[in-house]
Amino acid sequence: MAKARPIKGLDIRGNTSQNASIIARTRLEDIYAWEQHVDAPYAVRELHNMRIATKRLRYTLEVFEDYLPEACKAAVEELQQMQDELGAMHDSDVLIALLRLCLANQDSPLNSKAISVSEKGPHKSFLPQELIEVMVDPQTAPNAEQRYGLEQLLYQLEGERREQYQAFRQHWYQLQEQDFRNNLQGQLDKVKEPVTA
Secondary structure, three states: OOOOOOOOOOOOOOOHHHHHHHHHHHHHHHHHOOHHHOOOOOOHHHHHHHHHHHHHHHHHHHHOHHHOOOOHHHHHHHHHHHHHHHHHHHHHHHHHHHHHHHHHHHHOOOOOOOOOOOOOOOOOOOOOHHHHHHHOOHHHOOOHHHHHHHHHHHHHHHHHHHHHHHHHHHHHHHHHHOOHHHHHHHHHHOOOOOOOO
16 A cells, blocks of 8 residues: 655744645545556456545545535545546455466466565565465365356456446546636635634
8 A cells, every 4th residue: 555645845833724725735646646656457456546645635525524614525535536436446356366366276286485575665465375275275275166256256256347347447437527726725725714614
């Protein structure tokens, strides 16, 4: 998961509205730092990081809703939808990875240490090592009927994942057509004095 960028320019003596606006602008830019991966359906880690960035902005807008312009509330709904879309994709990615791991192990048994991924660095696995060890354990191998069921489930999940990606991508480009970024930025730029509820 990508770390949140530090917030610069906060004034501990400043008003909450101005500081909330600074935080929200930074979190908005965090989302767009992942924009280049929107057209890469299998940029699993990057799209997950975009989801986390989206969640951070959404929570910022919710926590500070009384200190930001009313128009920011509409952005929360769009962010919630985008977070849900990206979350569904990530859930599918995890299930697909598990199924592929299980099925690949049946084709040629794998050593859990051979597929172990470091817990640090850019290629950290999103599957816990303990789960990988269970999935590659020959004692947990499915029989032929179970394998057929797993293959069918994998096929179904891959189709759902394609549909989830298309829904997310379509929503993303709708937001771009609506100039979501600049509209929200404009609302945040209006914050000069404390907003009264």
